[in-house]
Amino acid sequence: MAVHSDRSSVPTNNCKQQQPRSAYVHVPFCSRRCGYCNFSLVANRDDLIDHYLQAIEIELTGLGYPREVDTLFFGGGTPTHLSANAMQQLFEIVLRWFPLATDSEFSVEANPTNLSEDYTPLLAAAGVTRVSIGAQSFDPQKLKILERDHTARDIIEAAECVRRSNMDLSIDLIFGVPGEQINTWDHDLTSALALEPNHVSIYGLTFEKGTTFYSRQLRGELPPVTEDQELEMYISAIETLTGFLYEHYEVSNFAHKGHRCRHNERYWTHKNYYAVGPGASRFVDGVRETNHRSTTTYIKRILNGNSPVASREQLSPAASAREQIVFGLRRLEGIPLKAFHSKTGFEIPELLGAALWKHLDANLLSMDGGQLRLTSKGLLVSDCIWPDFLTE
Numbered sequence: 260m261a262v263h264s265d266r267s268s269v270p271t272n273n274c275k276q277q278q279p280r281s282a283y284v285h286v287p288f289c290s291r292r293c294g295y296c297n298f299s300l301v302a303n304r305d306d307l308i309d310h311y312l313q314a315i316e317i318e319l320t321g322l323g324y325p326r327e328v329d330t331l332f333f334g335g336g337t338p339t340h341l342s343a344n345a346m347q348q349l350f351e352i353v354l355r356w357f358p359l360a361t362d363s364e365f366s367v368e369a370n371p372t373n374l375s376e377d378y379t380p381l382l383a384a385a386g387v388t389r390v391s392i393g394a395q396s397f398d399p400q401k402l403k404i405l406e407r408d409h410t411a412r413d414i415i416e417a418a419e420c421v422r423r424s425n426m427d428l429s430i431d432l433i434f435g436v437p438g439e440q441i442n443t444w445d446h447d448l449t450s451a452l453a454l455e456p457n458h459v460s461i462y463g464l465t466f467e468k469g470t471t472f473y474s475r476q477l478r479g480e481l482p483p484v485t486e487d488q489e490l491e492m493y494i495s496a497i498e499t500l501t502g503f504l505y506e507h508y509e510v511s512n513f514a515h516k517g518h519r520c521r522h523n524e525r526y527w528t529h530k531n532y533y534a535v536g537p538g539a540s541r542f543v544d545g546v547r548e549t550n551h552r553s554t555t556t557y558i559k560r561i562l563n564g565n566s567p568v569a570s571r572e573q574l575s576p577a578a579s580a581r582e583q584i585v586f587g588l589r590r591l592e593g594i595p596l597k598a599f600h601s602k603t604g605f606e607i608p609e610l611l612g613a614a615l616w617k618h619l620d621a622n623l624l625s626m627d628g629g630q631l632r633l634t635s636k637g638l639l640v641s642d643c644i645w646p647d648f649l650t651e
C-alpha cells in the first residue's frame with residue numbers, strides 16, 4: 260500500500276468551464292534536495308532567483324489582464340527559501356495578476372528553518388492565510404534518514420511564529436520511513452497535535468524513480484517497512500487525529516471544521532485553475548498544460564521569448580470522467596452519482612463496468628444513498644483501486 264498524495268497529478272475535463280478562481284505558483288528553490296524528493300526544483304541555485312522572478316512576471320503577463328482568485332497556493336520546492344526581499348517581489352508580481360477575492364485562502368508551503376519572527380509577518384501582511392510546514396517528523400533519527408535540515412525545536416518555533424502572525428497552521432508528516440517503529444510514528448502525531456494545527460497531512464514514504472532513495476533501496480541500503488507496518492501507522496494516524504476531532508476529509512488530509520484546504524479541494528473536485536512556474540500544470544477550458552520541469556529550461560525559454568509549455572492535452576470525455584472518479588473518490592464524502600452524470604454525461608456503473616463491481620464485491624467501495632465512496636477497508640488500499648478505473 261502506498262498512501263501518498265501526488266502534487267503532480269492533476270485532473271482534467273474536456274468540457275468548457277468557468278474561468279478559474281484558483282491559482283498555483285511553483286517556487287522551485289531549496290537549500291538542498293532531500294533523498295526521497297522528486298519534485299521540480301533546483302538545490303543551492305539562489306543565483307537563479309532574479310531570473311525566475313522575471314520569468315514568472317513574463318509568464319503572468321500572458322494572462323492579458325488580472326484574474327481575481329478565491330484560492331492561491333505557493334508550493335515548491337520551498338517558497339520560504341526565498342529571502343524576505345525576493346518573497347516581497349514575488350508577492351507584488353503575483354498579486355498584481357491574481358488579486359485575492361474577499362474571504363480568499365492564500366497558502367504558502369514552508370520549511371521550519373525559514374520561518375522567523377521577522378519573516379512570518381511579511382507573509383501575513385501580503386494576505387497569506389495559511390502556512391503549511393513541511394515538518395515530516397519530530398524524531399532526530401527519522402529526520403536524519405529523510406535528510407531533513409531541521410530539528411524538532413525548529414518546527415515548534417516555526418509553528419509559534421505562524422500562530423503569532425494569526426495564520427492557519429498545517430503540518431505535513433511522513434510515515435513508513437526505513438527502520439521506523441509504530442511508537443516513533445505515534446510520537447510524531449502527538450508532537451504535531453501539541454502545536455494545535457488546524458490541518459494535518461500525512462504521507463507514506465514512497466521511493467520514486469530518479470531519487471537517491473530509489474537507488475539506495477535497490478542496493479538494499481534502505482529496507483522499506485512492511486505493508487503491515489505501514490497500514491498500522493496509517494490506521495493509528497486516523498484513530499489519533501479523528502480522536503482529536505480532525506475530520507478525515509481526504510485520503511491523506513485531516514482538518515478541523517472549516518479548515519480544509521480549499522485550494523486542494525478545487526483539484527479533487529475537478530475545477531479549473533491557473534498555474535505558473537517550472538513544472539506547473541494548469542487546467543483551463545478542459546485543456547491541461549504543463550510547463551517545462553527544468554527550472555533552467557523554463558527560465559531560458561521565457562527570457563528568450565518562447566513558450567514555457569512542455570505538454571498540452573485534452574482528454575476524451577470518457578477518460579476525463581474516469582479521472583474525475585479517481586480524484587473524487589480520494590475525498591471521503593465520495594461522489595454524488597446524479598451530479599456526476601449531469602456534469603459528465605456518464606453513469607458510473609456503465610463507465611466502469613466490471614471494475615466497479617469487483618471493488619464493490621470486495622467491500623472496498625460502497626454505493627448507497629446515491630453516493631459512491633471508499634469504505635474504511637478501501638481507504639487503506641485505495642492506491643490499488645485507481646489503476647482499474649483509469650484503464651478503459
Ligand code: SF4
Pocket residue numbers: 288289291292293296297298300335336337370393
Ligand atoms: S525541502 Fe521539500 S521540496 Fe525541498 S528537496 Fe526537501 S522534500 Fe523536496
